[in-house]
Amino acid sequence: MLNRRRFLGSSLGFAVGLSPSLGLSSEAVTAFSETDLLPELPGYPPGNTNDVGRTRVPAALVPGERTAVIMWFGDSLMSNTVDSLYIAKQARNHNFNVYNGAVYQSVEPLLGCQINSARYSSGCFATRAADSLIANRIYDRVINAPFAVGGSLFGDYAEGGAINGRFKVTHRRLQAVGLTPTSVYCMLGANDKNAGVGEAPATAALKSIISTIRNLGITCNIFVATHSRFANANSPAIQAAQASMLDNVTVFSGGDMDSISSDGYWDGTHFNADGATSAAALAVAAITAHP
Numbered sequence: 001m002l003n004r005r006r007f008l009g010s011s012l013g014f015a016v017g018l019s020p021s022l023g024l025s026s027e028a029v030t031a032f033s034e035t036d037l038l039p040e041l042p043g044y045p046p047g048n049t050n051d052v053g054r055t056r057v058p059a060a061l062v063p064g065e066r067t068a069v070i071m072w073f074g075d076s077l078m079s080n081t082v083d084s085l086y087i088a089k090q091a092r093n094h095n096f097n098v099y100n101g102a103v104y105q106s107v108e109p110l111l112g113c114q115i116n117s118a119r120y121s122s123g124c125f126a127t128r129a130a131d132s133l134i135a136n137r138i139y140d141r142v143i144n145a146p147f148a149v150g151g152s153l154f155g156d157y158a159e160g161g162a163i164n165g166r167f168k169v170t171h172r173r174l175q176a177v178g179l180t181p182t183s184v185y186c187m188l189g190a191n192d193k194n195a196g197v198g199e200a201p202a203t204a205a206l207k208s209i210i211s212t213i214r215n216l217g218i219t220c221n222i223f224v225a226t227h228s229r230f231a232n233a234n235s236p237a238i239q240a241a242q243a244s245m246l247d248n249v250t251v252f253s254g255g256d257m258d259s260i261s262s263d264g265y266w267d268g269t270h271f272n273a274d275g276a277t278s279a280a281a282l283a284v285a286a287i288t289a290h291p
Contacts (some may be wrong), residue, residue, distance in 0.1 A: 012018045023237070038098060039165040040151050041156060047099065047113045048080060055105040056085025057094060061145075061179035068139040069179045071170060071218075072113075072126050072289075073157065074187030075255070076150030077227065077279075080109035081116045081270040092141035093127065098166075101173040103143060106130060113146040116270070123270060126185075127286075128280035129275040138288050143179065145170060153191050154241075159212055161205075171216050177271035181220050183287055184213055185254055189228040190243060190269060193235035202241035210245060221281070221290050223254035232257045232268040251273045 005240050040046050044260065061067055072078055078125035088106040095104050097111035108123030109115045116122035123251070130142035149156070149163055149168050186209070192202055210222060224245050239258065245251055257279055265274025271279055 002016050002114065008131070011015075036125060038147065039163050041152060041162055044149070044151055045114065047147065048109050048111050048115050049097070049099045051097060051102070051111060053169050053173050054107055054111070054176070057103050057105060059096075059103040060180060061178065063226050065140045067141040067143065068130075068133060068140075068182045068287075068291075069143045069174065070126070070130075071167075071174075071181050071184045072124075072144060072146040072148060072187070073185070073229065074148045074164065074225075074227070075152045075189075075191055076114065076116075077270060078097065078126070078146065078148035078185075079150050080111040080122045080124050081114075081150070082125060082273060082276040083116070083121075083266040083270070084273050085109075085121050086121065086127050086273070087170060088122045088127055088131055090131045092134055092272070093130045094141065094143045094240070095145050096145040096174065096179070098145060098147045098173060101176055103177070109222070110146050113148040114150045114271065118119045118148045123276070125276040125283070128276055129283045132280060132284045133287065136284070136288070138284075144182075144245045145174060148187070151191060151192070152188065153195065154188055154202050154209065155197075157188065157212075158205040158208035164212060168216060169207040169217075171218060172283060173256040181218055182220060182291070183220055184285075185222060185223045185225070185283060187254070187257070189226075189235070189238045190230040193217050193228045193233070193242070194230040197238070199237040199241050202238055203282075206241055206245050209216070210251065219250075222251045223286050223290075224251065225254035226256040226258050229265075230269050232262055232265070252286060255279075256284045257282060
């Protein structure tokens with residue numbers, strides 16, 4: 001059995017203890033206490049914090065403007081692992097940096113989630129999704145708040161997991177600038193498939209994740225993507241666990257990502273540009289149906 005960390009380690013070329021081209025411009029950094037720092041997955045690099053050259057924009061909501069604030073979390077598929085850069089077309093496509101609490105024009109690689117260091121020109125399908133939500137007039141403005149961690153399992157985000165605290169810190173930092181989540185999107189499962197996690201423990205961990213979100217007072221809709229593909233193979237057990245979470249009241253499907261053709265992946269696990277376009281369309285359809 002492959003070590004689940006190879007989902008981040010070998011495919012993405014990270015070296016343990018090294019971070020990918022990180023930098024912080026001092027004017028944008030907000031001071032946070034040690035108890036309010038985002039927990040990281042031990043032995044793996046933090047998300048992208050390099051805001052040099054980025055255009056910072058006001059976080060404040062504009063009266064009358066329909067604004068989506070989407071918390072995106074998961075594994076490397078929810079990080080900057082698309083093997084090309086996508087240029088945002090919509091002026092109100094924005095990126096909340098969970099590391100410093102600032103909002104920027106969306107430029108890939110997105111701030112807050114990891115970078116594919118094997119292919120630095122990498123992006124995240126959330127940028128495409130935001131463009132589509134604005135272009136189709138579902139929202140006037142979209143603020144993406146990604147905090148995904150490559151190599152992560154359901155259990156890492158569950159209560160007691162190494163990165164469970166990322167929910168609390170991200171939510172607190174959004175609140176600090178007057179932003180309230182309108183959607184939470186989950187893209188997890190591939191590493192669990194790779195690690196041989198069964199349906200029962202996957203279900204228990206997902207329930208814990210949803211409880212964590214709700215216990216923070218986050219009441220918006222949660223979207224759970226069907227996502228289990230690793231090395232061109234899917235897991236019925238992981239898919240069943242994900243399906244069991246859906247009450248179709250406040251927890252909905254985020255789309256069947258496992259249905260995306262193998263042509264949509266550059267390595268059998270991570271999206272290429274075509275796959276990212278398909279993934280964004282699935283996410284947008286889900287959010288549009290249940291805004």
